[in-house]
Amino acid sequence: MKSRIVVLVLTIALSMAAFAAGPKSTxxxxxxxxxFEKLKTLVGEWEADSNVGxxxxxxxxxxxxxxxxxxxxxxxxxxxxxxxxxxxxxKLGLTHYCGVGNQPRMQARGIADDGxxxxxxxxxxxxxxxxxxxxxxxxxRLIDNDHFNSDWTLFDGGKPTMTVAPQYVRVK
Numbered sequence: 191m192k193s194r195i196v197v198l199v200l201t202i203a204l205s206m207a208a209f210a211a212g213p214k215s216t217x218x219x220x221x222x223x224x225x226f227e228k229l230k231t232l233v234g235e236w237e238a239d240s241n242v243g244x245x246x247x248x249x250x251x252x253x254x255x256x257x258x259x260x261x262x263x264x265x266x267x268x269x270x271x272x273x274x275x276x277x278x279x280x281k282l283g284l285t286h287y288c289g290v291g292n293q294p295r296m297q298a299r300g301i302a303d304d305g306x307x308x309x310x311x312x313x314x315x316x317x318x319x320x321x322x323x324x325x326x327x328x329x330x331r332l333i334d335n336d337h338f339n340s341d342w343t344l345f346d347g348g349k350p351t352m353t354v355a356p357q358y359v360r361v362k
Contacts, residue, residue, distance in 0.1 A: 197327035201226070201297075202278065209356055212255075216333050221301050222277060222281055222282040222298060222301065223277065223279055224301075225256075225282050225298060225301040226275065226276075226277050226282055227305070228273050228305060228307075228332050229258050229330070229332075230255070230258055231332070231335065232249040232258065232260075232332075232338065232341045233249045233250060233251055233258070234248070234249060234360055234361070234362050235247070235248050235264050235360070235361040235362040236248070236249070236338075236358040236359065236360055236361060237358065237359055237361050238356030238357055238358040238359065239356070239357065240264075240354055240355060240356035240357075241353075241354060241355060242264055242267055243264055243265045243266060243267060244264075244265040245262065245263070245264050245265075245356045245358075245361060246262070246263045246265075247260055247261065247262050247263075247356075247358065248260070248261045249261075257274050257276045258274070258275040258276070258278070259272060259273070259274055259275075260272065260273040260274075260275070268357060269300050271286070271287060271288060271289050272286075272287040273285065273286045273287065274287075278297075281297050281298065282297070282301065282307070283294050283295060283296065283297050283298070283309075283312070283322070284300035284309055284328065286325050286328075288324065288325055290323055290324070291316055292314050292315065292316040292317045292322070292323075293311075293314055293315040293316060293317075294311060294314040294317070294324045294325050294326065295311075295313050295314060295315075296309035296310055296311055296312055296325075296327070296328060297309065297310060297311050297312045305331060305333070306329065306330070306331045306332075307329070307330045307332075308327070308328075308329050309327065309328040309329075309330075310326075310327055311324075311325075311326040311327065311345075320348065321346075321347055321348040322346070323344065323345070323346040323351075324344070324345055324346075325342055325343070325344055325345075326342070326344065326345035326350070327341075327342075327343040327345075327350075328340060328341065328342050329341040335360070336359060336360040337357070337358065337359060337360070338358050339356065339357050339358065340355070340356060340358070341353050341354070341355045342355075
């Protein structure tokens with residue numbers, strides 16, 4: 191009988207403690223939120239030279255400022271690939287709608303004070319195996335209002351095979 195009373199008292203005490211603590215916040219952490227605010231400064235039109243040719247990019251905010259869309263064209267290679275950047279709870283994420291036909295999702299794993307954001311692979315749609323060709327890592331370096339760099343690393347066979355490293359200049 192005493193053990194039942196002890197269990198009942200412990201259950202009530204734990205329930206009261208959980209209720210007093212309130213629900214867990216799903217608001218973005220300051221670091222992810224601050225990084226997303228920095229990414230929003232990309233809104234506009236950009237051009238870059240890269241190891242795969244001339245790149246044109248256009249950034250726009252949609253969904254009441256909750257999603258940044260990147261429209262990307264690589265001359266003669268891919269026309270209008272799309273990447274979305276967004277907050278997912280307390281994390282910063284992206285989804286890349288790739289010209290190879292899959293949609294890798296990445297999550298920011300490192301957000302440095304100098305404006306560098308590292309995104310790493312977190313899953314994908316239309317990818318039969320993680321060994322299949324897909325964008326796996328992105329590094330964005332915000333330099334100033336008119337310049338930024340990004341490194342997009344392609345994986346194939348489970349290992350990095352190419353990095354596209356445009357150096358962007360704002361056009362508008």
